[in-house]
Amino acid sequence: MSVTLYDVEALPGTAAASQRARLLVVDDQPINIRALHEVFSADHDVFMATNGAQALAFCRQTPPDLVLLDVVMPDMSGLEVCRALKADAQTESIPVIFVTSLDDPAEEAACWDAGGVDFITKPINALTVRNRVRAHLTLKLQSDLLRRMAWVDGLTGVANRRQFDERLEREWQRCRRAGQPLSASIVDIDHFKAYNDTYGHLAGDDCLRQVAAAIEGSLARAGDLVARTGGEEFTCLLPEIDLDGALTVVENVERAVRALGIVHAGSELGVVTVSIGVASARADGESTIAGLLTQADNGLYRAKRAGRARVCA
Ligand code: GH3
Ligand code: MG
Ligand code: MG
Ligand code: MG
Secondary structure, three states, rough: OOOOEEEEEHHOOOOOOOOOEEEEEEEOOOOHHHHHHHHHHOEEEEEEEEEHHHHHHHHHHHOOOOOEEEOOOOOOOHHHHHHHHHOOOOOOOOOOEEOOOOOOHHHHHHHHHHHOEEEEEOOOOHHHHHHHHHHHHHHHHHHHHHHHHEEEEOOOOEEOOOHHHHHHHHHHHHHHHHHHEEEEEEEEEHHHHHHHHHHHHHHHHHHHHHHHHHHHHHHHOOOOOEEEEEEEEEEEEEOOOOHHHHHHHHHHHHHHHOOOOEEEEEEOOOEOOEEEEEEEEEOOOOHHHHHHHHHHHHHHHHHHHHOOOOEEO
């Protein structure tokens, strides 16, 4: 059996471990920060924080690729900082290496328990710390890459079916708890088989990318999601919005795709268009996720029947 290892450096958009990474050094003693800065500044962008609050704020705003974290600090210990990073979905995947002068086994155990990936003692040995950091950066980049391959549609860059299913379940539960509606819409490119037949499969792929970007660009709110859920079919998830609101959003989607002006001789309007079905539900005892999607699909069917390039609820 042969195993294919993906070459991280060969993949577009992926920073390799040999490329500059963003490291955050957290220590209350400037002299310790300086020592690590000296080790890494030639190869990486080194950022500094002298207390826990600063470190957490930095990680939430602009997550670094790795954190080198002191344990003993006056206001908030490194252990607390690490636990806070691991408890937040936004920062949990940032690897934390503890750098400490503590050499007590119980203290070391506490660092591992807090979620650190490594433990380095001071005074630091430049060769050791450089290679440990390199190893953890490589692991981090590889796991980021795997996550991206598992969750993102390779052709268009929007979410894939797996991410969509996972988010749908989560949003359904969240909207149910909040007593909020959840809307969904299915967007299907009109006469796309004819487009491929006339302009070729490569042009078809390019069209899919443009349509995906147009849909994504029309969804304004941070919680909205578009996923490629079929060959030339996209599903939008619109949390906390009722049918009227969802109709407004997807009418914009329909117009945005048409406005791309992608010539399509075999289409009613002479350009690539989409048909959209939309539905909304309250996640209470009566309704189900499957019911919501079936309703959206019925709307899509009606939009096709009514002449395409339109939205139907
Ligand atoms: P309708 O207006 O009724 O939706 O007609 P349609 O031709 O769009 O629908 P149909 O389901 O008959 O054809 C879908 C086409 O989408 C067929 C298939 O070749 C094409 N397609 C699916 N996935 C891809 C892809 O990844 N790239 C390209 N270029 N074409 C794709
Ligand atoms: Mg300290
Ligand atoms: Mg289709
Ligand atoms: Mg179609």
